[in-house]
Amino acid sequence: MDFLNSIPWFLMATSLAKTIFLVFLVVLPMVSYTVYAERRVSALIQDRLGPNRTGFPLTLLGFKKDFSPFLGGLGQPVADAVKFLLKEDLTPGHVNKPYFWLAPCLAMMPALVTLSAIPFGSEFMGVKMVIADINVGLLFMFAISSVGVYGIVLAGWASNSKYPFLGGIRSSSQMISYELCMGLSAVPVLLIAGSTGLSKIVDFQVREGWLLAPFTDGNLSLRELLLWVPVGVAFITFTISMFAETNRLPFDLPESETELVAGYHTEYSSMKFALFFLGEYTAMIAGSALIVVLFLGGWHVPFMPDGRAGWVWGLLNIGTFFAKVAGLLFFFIWVRWTLPRFRYDQLMKLGWLYLFEIALVNIFLTAGILALCK
């Protein structure tokens, strides 16, 4: 395998295949079906039915009947995409055009780029299932995902009207505050795993048991039991920061529609609006993937061989990873339709006065436990 990997074209071909698989076959369909799931789950939580009609209009292609799969409405994302593409793309006269056009791209791209560092499977046919296996994976994720705020700030600024502007300002201050707690709450994981490479963190969890469930390697030592406390705290603070980072309710102040019309994307229409939408959900998927990698054992299935044992296991690992991500996405949606939005000062207070301190103390706690029980 090392021999093959040393050939540049082989590396390029596999990377290209992995990129196409990850982006076009997994993440983008996942994004559109997350939007669908969002609407269905919100409806079910509110005792409604949600979009349950749109099937695939096979009659247009000359078939006898339309195809509506078991739940109904599974054609909704396709219909949405067609609608977005066919709508009029309006650029208001008062906007700053170059930035107005740049902003949606900047909202979408970082979220997709962060995916490259995520190990989404063990090995499949001898190829490692990660596009860029860099040993500063976590830092790379943080760096690129914070670029995502530029899309929102630029959109708010370039729109040249008050509500998008307020949305952009809120977004930047929120991101700066919560990036800090996010980075700090990931530090205990780095201390325990001893690496910032995401693959290495997953390998550590395969050997020693998932960080959030240390019994998955078959035994539970006192050290792991003690570490469970800071890891649990880190998980909670990290997840809360991730909610704020991806602008999800209860922290969706940049676009809070009851206060700011639609926030930073008020002036956007058609596919440019859809790009913000896609960017938000892609960021959500990337965030969930990061949580899975850091705390929930990545692609690991307890007590099962991994991809080195055969391609079936490789596929199983990839499936497991995305099943875990889907579970977290459901949690994101579930929280959104449960909690009301924070007030802005409450949001800032929570970030700076509580989460930041908790994350900081948590680092010392972890370091202490690690120093005491070698």
Added chain:
Amino acid sequence: MAYTVPRPKLTFAEKIYLPSIVAGLAITWKHLKRMLTGQTKVVMQYPEEKWDAHMPEHYRGAPTLVTDEHGRERCVACQLCEFICPPRAIRITPGELPTESEFSKVEKYPAGFEIDMIRCIYCGMCEEVCPEQAIFLRKDYAITGTSRAEMLHDKTKLYEMGGVFDGLIHKWNPDK
């Protein structure tokens, strides 16, 4: 005088906020579960399920004309419904019965009877005012068309929708 609203004293569990989040999640989960297991009653799924079975007796749908048991039209073109109709949806052209008819010079008949269903407000005044009980509001509610002409119900259409009403009309019925 200034009045200070007393702030409630929060317990530790309330202050850290997480227990109430979990409680909220439990509530929404319950709703989700009840929906998924079909315990929550949802609205009628209109095109598949219809009102028809649950329609009350007094439902006022589209106005129609009826014939009697001999197949004669009951309408005598007295035009009371045309005059009472609040949105003026009814237009009647009265006609003389031919001389060979046994009712010639006794009653008239409507040569033309049109109800504009774009105007009709389903108030039922035409039915109430009719001395001959010739016009009835049926239970048809989905009156649709792709043109204005299609929404103008003429005599043939009205009789087709109305059908037959037999028995004495109120005017001759001693029980009424």
